[in-house]
Amino acid sequence: MIPLSWYMALATILFCIGVCGFLTRRNVIVMLLSIELMLNGVNINLVAMSYFLESMRGQVFTFFIITVAAAEAAIGLGIAIALYRSRRTVHVDNLNQLKG
Amino acid sequence: MSTTVAVNWAAVEPIIPELLLVGIAVLLIILDLFAPRQRQLLPWLTVVGCLAVGVMVLGSRPAVAFGGMFVIDGYAVFFKTLCLTGVVVTTLMSEHFRRISGMHQGEYYSLLVLSAVGMLIMASAGDLMILYLGLELMALPIYALVGLHKTDNRTSEAAIKYFLMGGFASALLLFGMSLLFGLTGTTDIASIARVIEVHALAGNPALAAALGLLIAGFCFKVAVAPFHLWTPDVYEGAPTVVTAFMSVAPKAAAFAVFGRVLFYGLPELQLHWGPILAVLALLTMAVGNITALCQRSLKRMLAYSSVAHAGYALLGLLAGTTQGLAATMSYLFIYLFMNLGAFAILILLATEGNPRETLDDCKGLAARSPIAAALMLVFFFSLIGIPPTAGFIGKFYLLKAAFSAGYILTVVGAVLFSAISAYFYLRVVRYMYMDEGEQNMVFHFSPGMIAALAFCVLGVLGLGIFPGLLFDWAGSAALAG
Numbered sequence: 001m002i003p004l005s006w007y008m009a010l011a012t013i014l015f016c017i018g019v020c021g022f023l024t025r026r027n028v029i030v031m032l033l034s035i036e037l038m039l040n041g042v043n044i045n046l047v048a049m050s051y052f053l054e055s056m057r058g059q060v061f062t063f064f065i066i067t068v069a070a071a072e073a074a075i076g077l078g079i080a081i082a083l084y085r086s087r088r089t090v091h092v093d094n095l096n097q098l099k100g
Numbered sequence: 101m102s103t104t105v106a107v108n109w110a111a112v113e114p115i116i117p118e119l120l121l122v123g124i125a126v127l128l129i130i131l132d133l134f135a136p137r138q139r140q141l142l143p144w145l146t147v148v149g150c151l152a153v154g155v156m157v158l159g160s161r162p163a164v165a166f167g168g169m170f171v172i173d174g175y176a177v178f179f180k181t182l183c184l185t186g187v188v189v190t191t192l193m194s195e196h197f198r199r200i201s202g203m204h205q206g207e208y209y210s211l212l213v214l215s216a217v218g219m220l221i222m223a224s225a226g227d228l229m230i231l232y233l234g235l236e237l238m239a240l241p242i243y244a245l246v247g248l249h250k251t252d253n254r255t256s257e258a259a260i261k262y263f264l265m266g267g268f269a270s271a272l273l274l275f276g277m278s279l280l281f282g283l284t285g286t287t288d289i290a291s292i293a294r295v296i297e298v299h300a301l302a303g304n305p306a307l308a309a310a311l312g313l314l315i316a317g318f319c320f321k322v323a324v325a326p327f328h329l330w331t332p333d334v335y336e337g338a339p340t341v342v343t344a345f346m347s348v349a350p351k352a353a354a355f356a357v358f359g360r361v362l363f364y365g366l367p368e369l370q371l372h373w374g375p376i377l378a379v380l381a382l383l384t385m386a387v388g389n390i391t392a393l394c395q396r397s398l399k400r401m402l403a404y405s406s407v408a409h410a411g412y413a414l415l416g417l418l419a420g421t422t423q424g425l426a427a428t429m430s431y432l433f434i435y436l437f438m439n440l441g442a443f444a445i446l447i448l449l450a451t452e453g454n455p456r457e458t459l460d461d462c463k464g465l466a467a468r469s470p471i472a473a474a475l476m477l478v479f480f481f482s483l484i485g486i487p488p489t490a491g492f493i494g495k496f497y498l499l500k501a502a503f504s505a506g507y508i509l510t511v512v513g514a515v516l517f518s519a520i521s522a523y524f525y526l527r528v529v530r531y532m533y534m535d536e537g538e539q540n541m542v543f544h545f546s547p548g549m550i551a552a553l554a555f556c557v558l559g560v561l562g563l564g565i566f567p568g569l570l571f572d573w574a575g576s577a578a579l580a581g
Contacts, residue, residue, distance in 0.1 A: 008282070015275055022268055031264055038271035042278050049282040057287050058278075061229050065274065068236045072270075075240055076263050079247050083256040092264075095257045098333040 007048030015041030028083070028090040032076050039069050114165040114172050114224075117156045117180075121217045124149035128210035139205060143548065146191045146209045150216065154184040157220075164226065168288050171226035174577035175429075179223035179356040182433050186349030187216045189440050190341060192552035196544070197341040197447050201455075203249045211248075212345070215241040219353035228277045228287040231357050232270070235321070238350055239266050246338040246346075258337025265320060265330035273317030279310035289365040302368045311369055314361060315376060321354035324414060325384040328407045332391075335403030340450065340457075343399065344443030347406040352432045359417055359425055370420045377418035378502075378510045384411030385517040392524050398446060399457040401524060402439075405483060408521060409435055412495060415502040415514060424501035426578040430570050431494040437559030438482040438491055444553050445476045448543060462528055464537025472543060473532045475557055480525040482560045485518055490563035497571065 018038030022031050043062045050058025080090055087094065112119070128142055157180045163172045191212065198205055218238030225231035243266065247259030281287050283306055284295040301307050316327060323331040335343045362373055388408025395401040413435070416428030449456045449465075449472075466473035482491030495518065503511045545553075563570050 011278075015271075018271065022264075028260055028264070032267070035264070035267040035271055038268075039274065042271065042274040045275070045278040046281060049278065053282070053285045055285055057229070058281055061232075061277075061281070061287060064229055064233060068233070071240060072236070072267060075243050076260075076267070079243065079256060079259045079263055082247055082250055083260050086250070086253055086256050092260075095260065097254055097257055098261075098337045 004048055004052045008045060011041045011045035011048070014044065026092050028080050028092060032073065036069060036073070039065055111165065114160070114163045114170055117153045117160070118217050118220050120156070121149070121153050121213055121220065125210040125213040125217070128213060129207060132206065142205070142209045143191050143195050146213060147188050149213070150184050150188045154181060157181060157184065168290065169227040169230045170224050172224055175360070176224040178429055178574060178577040179352060180220050182352045182436060183216060183219040183223065183349045186345065186352065186436055186440070187212055189552050189555060190345040192548040193344065193444050193447055194341050196546040196549045197339065200450050200452055201249065201339065202251070203339060208245070208248060211241040211245050219349060222353045223356045225357060225360065226289055228280070228289065232274065232277065235357065236270065238353055242346060242350060245342045246334065249339045252339070254337035255339065258334045261330050262334040269317045269320030272313050272320070276310045276313030276317060279306055279313070283307055283310065289360060292365045293367055296366070296368045307369070308372065311366060311372060315373065318354060318358040319380060322351055322358060322410050323407050324380050324410050325387040325407065328384065328387065331407050332400055332403040335406065336397060336400045340399065340443060340447050344440055347439055348436045351410065352436070355413060355428065355432055359428065362417060363425060374418050374420050377414055378507050381411045381414035381418060382510050382513045384408065384414065385514055389517045389521045392521070396459055397457050398459050398462065398528065402442060402446070405521070406439065408517065412498055412514065415498040415510065418507065419501040419505035421501060421505055422578045424505060426571065426574040427497040427501045429574040429578060431498055433570055434490040434494040434563055437556045437563070438479045441475065441479040441553060441556030441560065442483065444549065444556065445472055445479070448472055448549065459528060459531060462531045463535040465532040468537065469543045475553055476532060477529055478557055478560055480529060484522045484525050488564045490560050490567065493564060493567040
């Protein structure tokens with residue numbers, strides 16, 4: 001039996017990789033992927049806790065997160081395409097019209 | 101553990117206002133598609149629909165539905181009314197803006213209404229799951245709204261920045277929630293408070309981490325420094341009418357869940373979150389007010405002013421008392437009137453092909469349109485907090501709440517930064533009244549715009565003179581919740 005702390009460690013590591021990726025990468029698509037990685041860290045956390053606490057709530061929550069993440073990706077990619085059409089780039093360093 | 105689930109319509113009763121709003125949103129899309137000639141009716145359908153839902157919300161009985169997931173109490177009703185008012189006023193201003201900017205109407209109104217559904221759900225959230233779903237249901241349509249005006253080069257940049265920051269904040273929030281679930285074994289906000297009290301978890305380091313993540317996530321959503329960096333860019337790049345909407349309704353809804361989680365879910369941790377919020381509030385007021393001083397764009401200045409006002413609104417939350425919560429709630433309502441009013445004047449300044457968002461475009465406004473200048477004056481006085489406007493009363497109660505909770509340093513800082521803020525608001529007033537500007541501008545007051553402006557100025561002055569109405573309501577709502 002794998003103890004809960006291992007799952008939580010995995011979840012935390014995944015989440016931290018996501019945070020680092022989001023903060024260091026400069027491509028919009030990779031940043032979007034990093035957010036998904038963070039969400040998957042949360043999902044592992046919730047499912048593991050749900051199993052050990054014998055409560056269904058965590059698993060239900062996970063389903064909602066997966067669903068919302070899909071909707072979020074649809075909108076995010078839509079915005080990325082609109083951005084590419086107007087600027088010919090999805091690199092955040094080039095997004096510097098708005099500053100001050 | 102299997103129970104048969106028959107469709108029980110009585111159980112659905114508490115969410116009828118939300119269902120009706122979803123119906124209106126779908127109807128708006130269908131009408132836009134199949135009756136293109138009747139498009140000028142869409143804003144009015146939105147207004148009437150939101151008003152009808154508002155009446156239903158005000159008439160709803162206190163209830164706890166879906167096993168504690170959906171709560172209707174005074175607190176929820178107050179915030180629902182606030183958000184619906186925001187949607188109605190924004191809709192009234194939209195027609196004028198659409199005509200000036202040439203923004204394609206399309207799904208604009210239905211996105212607005214769908215985002216309102218999310219806000220209503222957030223206000224009623226009794227469970228972290230519903231809170232998250234409401235939050236995303238509110239945010240996703242707004243990402244699209246920000247990027248809707250595709251011919252303007254800046255909007256897609258604003259949209260992607262808002263989207264990335266919003267997604268990041270949601271992920272932080274979720275990790276905090278998952279830790280909270282792991283510690284307490286439940287996602288129900290009221291049960292979380294009970295478990296923390298019974299098992300004396302207040303000193304648990306994991307709980308502290310969860311609290312930190314939750315605060316960071318919520319601070320992103322309400323644009324509190326140091327998590328405010330997206331705000332000026334997004335507010336400047338978004339279509340002005342969407343900026344007006346974003347600075348009011350989603351912020352109020354985010355404050356609703358912020359207050360709900362802190363006051364009803366984590367009251368045991370008040371000793372921890374009170375001082376953290378005090379520091380953040382002070383930082384926010386400093387950053388917002390000082391950066392606003394050196395802006396040349398009026399829209400960007402209002403964005404920083406909105407950051408600063410989030411800092412003021414935090415003063416009531418950090419006090420951790422019912423009185424403080426009521427002060428924050430009332431201030432958010434007052435902020436709706438004054439900020440939407442100021443943005444309405446900004447929209448009026450714009451002409452076809454020229455957004456006119458810089459401070460120089462205000463020059464000589466009083467000579468061109470005395471009414472617009474006078475209204476702007478009233479809204480800016482209220483944003484500074486000069487009596488007899490509502491902004492003064494709102495700020496007074498916030499400071500009083502924070503002061504009686506013992507945060508004297510924060511209160512002193514708030515007063516100082518409030519005095520600094522007078523400079524950049526009054527500078528605009530000086531430009532309007534004392535400088536010469538171009539004379540060839542004509543102002544068109546559309547019926548919707550007149551209604552929106554009249555409503556805002558009545559709110560600012562009326563609540564400034566008779567504040568009791570709002571404060572009694574907010575006080576009883578905070579107590580009942």
